[in-house]
Each structure stands twice: as structure tokens, then as C-alpha cells.
Amino acid sequence: MAKRGYTRPLRGNAGGTRMAEVAEKEQHGPDSEVGGIAADRLRSIVERIERLEEERKALASDIKDIFAEAKSAGFDVKVLRQVLRLRKQEPAEVEEQETLLDLYKRALGM
Template sequence: MAEGNVAADELRLLIERIERLEEEKKAIADDVKDVYLEAKARGYDTKTMRAIVRLRKMENHVRQEADALLETYRQALGLD
């Protein structure tokens, strides 16, 4: 039975760590939201800013491939 108690204590500690991290994640998400609201109040287009943030997360070759494919589709649909 001692193993069961150890496992329960360990599980409880892991769950508590996850809960703390989830709280921190929510706080960070709220901070990011506040920055976007500030940017919007200053006249920036937040939809475009979000797109730029997504692009900056991509590796260069992945971004180039996506840009090339987008350009191909735009031309095919006569959007250029």
C-alpha cells in the first residue's frame, strides 16, 4: 500500500504543477491580448499583426513555400 500512497502523492504534485502552469498560460494569453488591444488603439491592424507573428514563427523555407503556393493560387484565380 505504501506504493499507492507514493503514487497518489506524486500524481497530486504533477496535477498541481499542471494547474499552476495553466494559470500562468492564461495570464500570458491575457497579456498578449492586452498588447493587441494597445496596438489596435494606436491604429495598427491586429489581423495583419497576427499574420506577421505566424509568419515569423515559420522556418524560412516553409514560409517561402507557402508564399509561392499562395502566389500560384492567386494567379490561377486572377487575383493579381
């Protein structure tokens, strides 16, 4: 059994690099790397995602409140959503869709 502070060379040790890797892992503590995964880095990523998801929930709630405000002011929320969708598109794309819609409506006698 190896003593603390000593790392015995592993098989296939090319130039002592594997031994240095094992020694580095021991220096960072047992929680630093688990099963080949950097636990601290993983924890950081998960916590950042959790914070952003909380922010997304808060933003969704704010947007819902704004739609409720628009509705109480007499705006049609369904049409407002369509306007928002159109504003995200390129002008040429919007024009093409409107042309096709007009063509389809005329073909159906609308």
C-alpha cells in the first residue's frame, strides 16, 4: 500500500505523466474528481443552469403579467402574439407568407 504523499508508478507510465496526474488529483482533494469527472466544475455548471432557470421562470411570470395588462387595456392577446412572432422574422419572409396567405384566401374565395 502506498504511503501518503507517495504515488507509485502505474503500468504504461510514459515519462511519468500518469504519475503526475495521480499526484495532482490527490492534491485537489477527493471531491475534485470523481470517476473522471471534475466535480467542482460540474457543480458550478449545474448551479449556473439552475440560476438561469429561476431567472427564466421570473421572466415568464413578468411576460404573463404584461399580457394580462394588455388584455385589460383592450388588446387582443392572440393578435399581439402574432405581431411578436412577425417581428422576429425577416421582412422578406413576412412578405412571402402574407403573399401566400392572400393567394390561398383568393383561391378559396375568401
